[in-house]
Amino acid sequence: xxxxxxxxxxxxxxxxxxxxxxxxxxxxxxxxxxxxxxxxxxxxxxxxxxxxxxxxxxxxxxxxxxxxxxxxxxxxxxxxxxxxxxxxxxxxxxxxxxxxxxxxxxxxxxxxxxxxxxxxxxxxxxxxxxxxxxxxxxxxxxxxxxxxxxxxxxxxxxxxxxxxxxxxxxxxxxxxxxxxxxxxxxxxxxxxxxxxxxxxxxxxxxxxxxxxxxxxxxxxxxxxxxxxxxxxxxxxxxxxxxxxxxx
Amino acid sequence: xxxxxxxxxxxxxxxxxxxxxxxxxxxxxxxxxxxxxxxxxxxxxxxxxxxxxxxxxxxxxxxxxxxxxxxxxxxxxxxxxxxxxxxxxxxxxxxxxxxxxxxxxxxxxxxxxxxxxxxxxxxxxxxxxxxxxxxxxx
Numbered sequence: 551x552x553x554x555x556x557x558x559x560x561x562x563x564x565x566x567x568x569x570x571x572x573x574x575x576x577x578x579x580x581x582x583x584x585x586x587x588x589x590x591x592x593x594x595x596x597x598x599x600x601x602x603x604x605x606x607x608x609x610x611x612x613x614x615x616x617x618x619x620x621x622x623x624x625x626x627x628x629x630x631x632x633x634x635x636x637x638x639x640x641x642x643x644x645x646x647x648x649x650x651x652x653x654x655x656x657x658x659x660x661x662x663x664x665x666x667x668x669x670x671x672x673x674x675x676x677x678x679x680x681x682x683x684x685x686x687x688x689x690x691x692x693x694x695x696x697x698x699x700x701x702x703x704x705x706x707x708x709x710x711x712x713x714x715x716x717x718x719x720x721x722x723x724x725x726x727x728x729x730x731x732x733x734x735x736x737x738x739x740x741x742x743x744x745x746x747x748x749x750x751x752x753x754x755x756x757x758x759x760x761x762x763x764x765x766x767x768x769x770x771x772x773x774x775x776x777x778x779x780x781x782x783x784x785x786x787x788x789x790x791x792x793x794x795x796x797x
Numbered sequence: 798x799x800x801x802x803x804x805x806x807x808x809x810x811x812x813x814x815x816x817x818x819x820x821x822x823x824x825x826x827x828x829x830x831x832x833x834x835x836x837x838x839x840x841x842x843x844x845x846x847x848x849x850x851x852x853x854x855x856x857x858x859x860x861x862x863x864x865x866x867x868x869x870x871x872x873x874x875x876x877x878x879x880x881x882x883x884x885x886x887x888x889x890x891x892x893x894x895x896x897x898x899x900x901x902x903x904x905x906x907x908x909x910x911x912x913x914x915x916x917x918x919x920x921x922x923x924x925x926x927x928x929x930x931x932x933x934x935x
């Protein structure tokens with residue numbers, strides 16, 4: 551077993567460099583180490599100036615998404631042993647502006663997310679005294695998969711359409727909109743339709759399918775988008791045939 | 798819809814990367830995707846040849862014989878061979894993508910992906926058999 555592994559990491563220090571460069575660090579190789587452990591080792595022992603985001607270390611928080619050897623991954627779930635003998639290339643997620651080193655700016659996503667109203671919308675809220683909204687296991691199943699999204703942005707980094715058309719609302723936003731559309735307690739599908747079927751919505755997607763492949767939580771955003779294309783197309787046909795019926 | 802797209806405000810120190818013209822060569826599945834999109838060109842060529850065939854048919858037996866002769870020339874044979882491969886690729890890739898778009902629930906359970914893909918192949922075989930039957934019967 552090799553004793554060390556090389557990590558080639560993107561560095562971008564805006565006060566010093568006009569564009570990103572790479573820096574290589576030699577870190578101890580341990581079978582149970584993930585890329586995030588190696589980055590933490592660098593930060594603690596080799597170079598305290600390296601910047602990156604992380605929090606939970608267990609694939610829940612969605613902060614530590616980076617490109618590992620060209621593929622968007624949660625670095626807390628990317629084992630060094632999968633990329634032997636190295637070097638392991640660690641880069642910031644694609645298509646987002648780089649703030650520093652491996653840290654990207656996610657404002658664009660946050661803005662788009664609020665547009666699709668990712669919360670339960672009721673036409674009329676039931677009085678508290680009438681109790682909770684009940685749901686059967688089947689009704690839960692209908693949307694549960696989409697609710698697993700942790701906003702890690704791997705799907706955006708894997709989507710060339712988002713890179714080429716930055717106004718595209720993107721895979722996670724559509725999957726999260728579907729999470730509420732498919733919820734039996736929600737009545738807001740019509741309010742989300744305008745954004746989802748609009749110019750920057752589902753029809754920008756040409757079904758590359760990489761978003762689903764890189765998703766660490768098996769949300770299947772590509773599936774959400776294609777399924778919504780059927781809904782959107784059906785709604786359009788209905789509005790042609792029965793202009794009064796879709797109000 | 799508020800028509801104004803919202804972009805992140807310009808921040809001179811943030812580094813914005815351009816998407817390379819060669820982005821589709823960075824990853825084999827991107828190349829596969831571009832290839833799949835390109836198949837539509839050959840599907841269109843196929844359709845155009847059929848329209849041309851119809852026109853020849855309308856113009857009478859002589860024009861139709863001319864058309865058939867033209868089809869037997871090497872450029873047309875090559876075109877058809879290439880187009881056939883692309884159309885095959887088109888059909889197979891879309892069959893395998895179908896379960897993403899078609900979610901069927903039977904008694905509360907989602908029908909597994911391989912059933913949807915299998916039904917597509919079955920329909921293809923059935924239709925091909927039907928066409929073969931019409932063409933080959935005497």
